[in-house]
Amino acid sequence: MQIYLPIAELPVNVLLVLFMGLAVGFISGMFGIGGGFLMTPLLIFIGISPAVAVASVASHVAASSFSGAINYWRRRALDPALAGMLLIGGLIGTTAGVMLFTLLRALGQLDLTIGLSYLVLLGTVGSMMIAESVQAILRARGGRPAEIRRPGSHMWIHGLPLKMRFKVSKIYVSVIPIWLIGFVIGFIGAIMGIGGGFLLVPALIYLIRVPTGVVIGTSMVLTLVTMAYATVIHAATNHLVDAVLALILMIGGVIGAQFGARTGARFSGEQLRLLLGILVLAVGLRFAYDLIVQPVDLYTVRPVEEQSL
Amino acid sequence: MRARTAALGMLLALAAPAQAERLITTLSTSRVLISSNFTGADVVLFGSVERDAQTVARRGGYDIVITVTGPRETVVTYRKERVAGVWVNADSRTFVKAPSYLTVLSNRTINDIADINTLRRTQTGLARTLLPQEISGDIADSTRDDPFRQAFLRLKIERGLYREIQNGVTFLTPALYRAAIPIPDNAPTGSYEVDVKLFADGALLARQQTALEIVKVGFEQFVAAAAREHGLFYGLATALMALLTGWLASVVFRKD
Known part of the structure; x- marks a missing residue:
């Protein structure tokens, strides 16, 4: 069943795109990530131009994370105050990221920057998550109680001023690192065309010590708002959001996210972190492969007017 | 004469x-x-x-x-070369129109x-x-x-x-x-x-x-024209559509 996409300007198989939405939605619901770092490469693979893919994926991610966030909200598994503080930094970061993106494009080194950032970020974050979660799982197996939060393990972060109490997360920390994390996620997300959930989740767990149960729902709120914001910005500036493509992806995505969220609830936090770590590392290695192995075709053709954000 | x-x-x-x-x-x-x-x-x-x-x-x-x-378009053809172990777009030519x-x-x-x-x-x-x-x-x-x-x-x-x-x-x-x-x-x-x-x-x-x-023509033309001429509204509509889809799914799949 083929349908012609009005902005991407080519026909696609509806069922294939729907299935891709389902699969990525499942993963995003399960791990509480947007799934942009999986969906964008998939769309490019089926022939959609990178620019249209990135712009349209933003709205798909917004839909999946909204449906996921509602689920977590019902289970009281998200912290609205923390999400609000993250958003302040997130929206400023997104705007700054778009500006740097435009600059890099003008310099002609955007591809390399994106490839290297994916490799470095996904590689390190993935390996760190795997190492940490394997340790946690081994500890639990060994009968020792899983290390929760030791009161004495205060880092320099906890010495910063402007402290605020986050009731749901049961933490009392400075808002400065939270704004900073929001900013970095928004900034990196705008450059790499991703929601940044896979970075945000470990950052909140390891740096701010937010309980794992609250992290995913909270991260979804940030992803939801930044991606909805990105959709509007992309549409207003580049005119590259394909609403038809977005709708098909969304329908698959929200259904997948529901099942993913339920499947995710059956795993422990450590197991989820291990699985997500493996996934993130795999995508990172995929980018490494592209950068290191000689490409089949050394040449690429790209229209000059085309925006690749 | x-x-x-x-x-x-x-x-x-x-x-x-x-x-x-x-x-x-x-x-x-x-x-x-x-x-x-x-x-x-x-x-x-x-x-x-x-x-x-x-x-x-x-x-x-x-x-x-x-x-x-x-229709004519200006395109850039890039050639990848290995620089410090990674393949990067090193050289390019711009084809005009x-x-x-x-x-x-x-x-x-x-x-x-x-x-x-x-x-x-x-x-x-x-x-x-x-x-x-x-x-x-x-x-x-x-x-x-x-x-x-x-x-x-x-x-x-x-x-x-x-x-x-x-x-x-x-x-x-x-x-x-x-x-x-x-x-x-x-x-x-x-x-x-x-x-x-x-x-x-x-x-x-x-x-x-x-x-x-x-x-x-028809719907395709409508969407393309909306995206081009009313980008902001088009974006807001798409974002709204995303929220609606997400909300609808959570209602439909509500289990309690």
Whole structure:
């Protein structure tokens, strides 16, 4: 069943795109990530131009994370105050990221920057998550109680001023690192065309010590708002959001996210972190492969007017 | 005086090239409509070679070459090179106003139709199409074996946007011909030039141009126009649609 996409300007198989939405939605619901770092490469693979893919994926991610966030909200598994503080930094970061993106494009080194950032970020974050979660799982197996939060393990972060109490997360920390994390996620997300959930989740767990149960729902709120914001910005500036493509992806995505969220609830936090770590590392290695192995075709053709954000 | 003018007129008539043949062409449609079920189309071109009483007989018969050129766009062709262990876009060439779509149809192998100089002069065939590059501010066509030019042609052919169909023109009678112009599903919208050239005995005798338009219609047109002209509202609508879809799913799948 083929349908012609009005902005991407080519026909696609509806069922294939729907299935891709389902699969990525499942993963995003399960791990509480947007799934942009999986969906964008998939769309490019089926022939959609990178620019249209990135712009349209933003709205798909917004839909999946909204449906996921509602689920977590019902289970009281998200912290609205923390999400609000993250958003302040997130929206400023997104705007700054778009500006740097435009600059890099003008310099002609955007591809390399994106490839290297994916490799470095996904590689390190993935390996760190795997190492940490394997340790946690081994500890639990060994009968020792899983290390929760030791009161004495205060880092320099906890010495910063402007402290605020986050009731749901049961933490009392400075808002400065939270704004900073929001900013970095928004900034990196705008450059790499991703929601940044896979970075945000470990950052909140390891740096701010937010309980794992609250992290995913909270991260979804940030992803939801930044991606909805990105959709509007992309549409207003580049005119590259394909609403038809977005709708098909969304329908698959929200259904997948529901099942993913339920499947995710059956795993422990450590197991989820291990699985997500493996996934993130795999995508990172995929980018490494592209950068290191000689490409089949050394040449690429790209229209000059085309925006690749 | 009057006699002189008449004589001059006769001389001029004699000196005028013996352009006896005329081309008449018609397209099965001058507008290809893209709706949501568009998966490509064929536009059929019909034409005839009109001769008048003075036309000399052409021993070798007629040859027809049809060149269809899509909207022009400026593109960059990048070449990757290994720098410090990773493959990066190291070198690039900018092709200025290259056709986004280019199909050359002929009734037989183009190289048999005329000699290479004639083909070059008349830009007949994919390999002889001008693809000007921008080189440090200047714009010039590259040599035929320039690797960037060859890569550009190859990539366009792989995407189905450039084609050379050496038996794409069929003569129904010695003067009546027919050709099917393939419009692939990824063809860009816009105005396409159709250029028909008539050759005989290796010489260009006549040439005729017509045009073809590829447009989006109905829902496709509505969405594309909304995205282009009301970007902000379009974006807000899409974002709202995302929220609605997400909310709907959580309601539908609510379990408690």
